[in-house]
Amino acid sequence: FQFFWLSLNVWLFGKTFLLYNQGLQYYYLHQMLGLGLCVSRASASVLNLNCCLVLLPMCRVLLAFLRGSQKVASKKTRRLLDKSKTFHVTCGVTICIFSVLHVAAHLVNALNFSENYNEEFVTLNAANYRGEDPRKLLFATVPGLTGVIMVLVLFLMCTASTYAIRVSNYDIFWYTHNLFFVFYMLLMLHVSGGVLKYQTNLEEHPPGCFNPNKTLRQNLTVPKAFEELFPDYTTEPFPEDLPVPEPFVQNSFMRVCSEEPKFQSHFPETWFWISGPLCLYCVERLYRYIRSNKPVTITSVISHPSNVLEVRMMKDDFEARPGQYVILHCPRVSALESHPFTLTMCPTDTKATFGVHLKVVGDWTERFRDLLLLHSNQDTEILPIFQQRRYPKLYVDGPFGSPFEESLNYEVSLCVAGGIGVTPFASILNTLLDGWKCYKLRRLYFIWVCRDIESFRWFADLLCMLHNKLWQENRPDYINIQLYLSQTDGIQKIIGEKYQALNSRLLIGRPRWKLLFDDIAKCNRRKTIGVFCCGPNKISKILHKLSNSSNSYGTRFEYNKESFS
Numbered sequence: 001f002q003f004f005w006l007s008l009n010v011w012l013f014g015k016t017f018l019l020y021n022q023g024l025q026y027y028y029l030h031q032m033l034g035l036g037l038c039v040s041r042a043s044a045s046v047l048n049l050n051c052c053l054v055l056l057p058m059c060r061v062l063l064a065f066l067r068g069s070q071k072v073a074s075k076k077t078r079r080l081l082d083k084s085k086t087f088h089v090t091c092g093v094t095i096c097i098f099s100v101l102h103v104a105a106h107l108v109n110a111l112n113f114s115e116n117y118n119e120e121f122v123t124l125n126a127a128n129y130r131g132e133d134p135r136k137l138l139f140a141t142v143p144g145l146t147g148v149i150m151v152l153v154l155f156l157m158c159t160a161s162t163y164a165i166r167v168s169n170y171d172i173f174w175y176t177h178n179l180f181f182v183f184y185m186l187l188m189l190h191v192s193g194g195v196l197k198y199q200t201n202l203e204e205h206p207p208g209c210f211n212p213n214k215t216l217r218q219n220l221t222v223p224k225a226f227e228e229l230f231p232d233y234t235t236e237p238f239p240e241d242l243p244v245p246e247p248f249v250q251n252s253f254m255r256v257c258s259e260e261p262k263f264q265s266h267f268p269e270t271w272f273w274i275s276g277p278l279c280l281y282c283v284e285r286l287y288r289y290i291r292s293n294k295p296v297t298i299t300s301v302i303s304h305p306s307n308v309l310e311v312r313m314m315k316d317d318f319e320a321r322p323g324q325y326v327i328l329h330c331p332r333v334s335a336l337e338s339h340p341f342t343l344t345m346c347p348t349d350t351k352a353t354f355g356v357h358l359k360v361v362g363d364w365t366e367r368f369r370d371l372l373l374l375h376s377n378q379d380t381e382i383l384p385i386f387q388q389r390r391y392p393k394l395y396v397d398g399p400f401g402s403p404f405e406e407s408l409n410y411e412v413s414l415c416v417a418g419g420i421g422v423t424p425f426a427s428i429l430n431t432l433l434d435g436w437k438c439y440k441l442r443r444l445y446f447i448w449v450c451r452d453i454e455s456f457r458w459f460a461d462l463l464c465m466l467h468n469k470l471w472q473e474n475r476p477d478y479i480n481i482q483l484y485l486s487q488t489d490g491i492q493k494i495i496g497e498k499y500q501a502l503n504s505r506l507l508i509g510r511p512r513w514k515l516l517f518d519d520i521a522k523c524n525r526r527k528t529i530g531v532f533c534c535g536p537n538k539i540s541k542i543l544h545k546l547s548n549s550s551n552s553y554g555t556r557f558e559y560n561k562e563s564f565s
Helices: 001-022 022-035 035-053 060-068 075-081 084-115 134-139 144-162 163-168 170-176 180-190 213-218 224-229 246-250 269-291 363-370 387-389 403-409 419-435 454-460 461-470 495-504 513-523 538-548
Strands: 197-199 264-267 297-304 308-314 325-329 339-343 354-359 395-400 411-420 443-450 479-485 506-508 528-534 555-563
Touching: 001 035, 022 084, 035 084, 035 269, 060 075, 060 269, 060 395, 075 144, 075 403, 084 144, 084 325, 144 163, 144 180, 163 170, 163 224, 163 403, 170 363, 180 269, 213 246, 213 363, 297 363, 297 461, 297 513, 308 363, 339 419, 354 419, 363 411, 387 403, 403 411, 403 555, 411 419, 411 538, 419 461, 419 495, 419 528, 443 454, 454 461, 461 479, 479 513, 495 538, 528 538
Parallel strands: 411 443, 411 528, 443 479, 479 506, 528 555
Antiparallel strands: 197 264, 297 308, 308 354, 325 339, 325 395, 339 354
C-alpha cells in the first residue's frame, strides 16, 4: 500500500511539473524562475492532496459508523478501514518528504526573484528591485513568514512522532501533534499571498510576441528575433508613419501582440483541498465533545497483579460492540491529555456496566492510579455507588471501531495476545459468556503469551467461567485455550483450586507458530480463518507472514492486527 501511494504521488508530481514547464500561461514566470517554479508547484499539488487526506483517518466516529453500518457489507472493504492508521502515517511521511522539496524550490525562487528582476513585468516580480535581499522575501512577507513557521511546526510534529519519543515520553508526542491546527491555519494564510502569477491574456499577448507600438514609443530597436528575420531594418527604429512589414505579420514564428501581458494570482486551491476534511474533522470533534461532556460513574476500581488496573463504569445511553475502544480523559491528571483503552467489558441488555484494563507504565497512568486508589499497593478497592465522591471526574469519549470487531464474523477465528494485548479479546470472551449462538463464530483459538504467571490472573476467572459454560452446553470444542509462559525458572501453576482447567492448558516457552498454523489449517480445511493479533511487533510480523503463506489444505488465513504503537 505504501508503495502504491508513493507511486501515485510521484505521478501527480510529474503531471504538475510538466504543466508548469510547458504551459504558455506560465511562460514569463518560468523565464524568471526556471525549474524552481515547476518543482515548487508540483510539490505543492502533492502536499494539497496529502494535507486533505491525512485528517480523514482521524475521523474516528465516521470510521466506526462505516464499519458498523450495513452500507459497508463487504468484509474486505471493512478491513481496509482498519488500515486507517497506516494511511495516516503514510500521508504524514509523504508531507514531510515533499515539504523538503517545496522549501528547497522556494529558496531557489527567492534568489531568482531577486537576481532576475524584470522592470517590464513589475506585477510579476515578488522582489521590489534587482538585488533585493532574498531573506526579506522569506521573513518580511506573509507567504514567506508563514512558510518558515510551518516548517518549524512540521519539524516538531515529525520528530515527536518517532517511535522512540512516543514510547519514552508520550506527552511530547501528544502536545506537539495537536499543533496540527496551527499548521492548517498557517497553511490557509500561506496560500493567500498570491506570489506566483499566471498570464491571463494569451490571445492578445502570446508569449514571445513582438509589440511594435511599444518599440516605437520607447525608441528601442526591434527584438533580436526580428533582427535575424529582417537585418535591413535593425539599425534604426521604425518611423512613425511606416507600417509594420507584411512578411513580419505573416511569419509563423513571430506574432504581433496588441497589448501588454496581464498577470493574475491563482485562487488559493489549497482552500478547496483542505476546507472539506478540516470542517468534517472539526464537526466530529465538536460532536465528540458534546457526547463526552458528562462524566461517567465509576462503580469499582480493582488493582490486579503486574501493575494492571481495572476500572468499571456506567454511563447513560452508552452502547458498544466487542473489540471497540474508548478514550479516557481525567482533568485532574491532565487538562488536555487523553488516552485510548480497549473495552474489556461491554454493556449488554442485562447490565449497563462497562470496563477497561490499563497497565501502569507511564506518568499519566501512574497519576491516574494514585487518584483512584488510596494506596498504590492496595490490591482491590470496590466501593458502592453512593461513595463515588472519592473518585475523580472521568470522561469517556467513544466507543470507536477496531479490527477485532470482525472476530465474531468469521466461522473460525485465531486470537493471539501478548501480555496486556489480551484486552481486546476480553470483551469478546465476555460477550461469548453472555451467549454465543447468535454469532457466526463456531470455533475460537485463543493464544495468550505472558512473561510471568501472575499476568494470567487478569482474566483467569473469565476464562474459567467460559470454559465451564461451554462444557455444560456440550460444546467443549468451541474454544481452544493455550496459555504460554515465556519466562520461567521451572514448572509453575496458576494458584487456586478453581483454575485447574487453565493449568492443564498452561505451556512453558513460546508457541511454535508454524506447527500451530499447520494444525489449525488441517482441522479447518478449505475455510477462511480470521487471524487477530494484539501484541509486540515481533509476534505480529511472524503471524502476518504465516497468514500470507499457502498450505496444502486449502485453508485461507486473513490477518488483522492492532499494535501498541
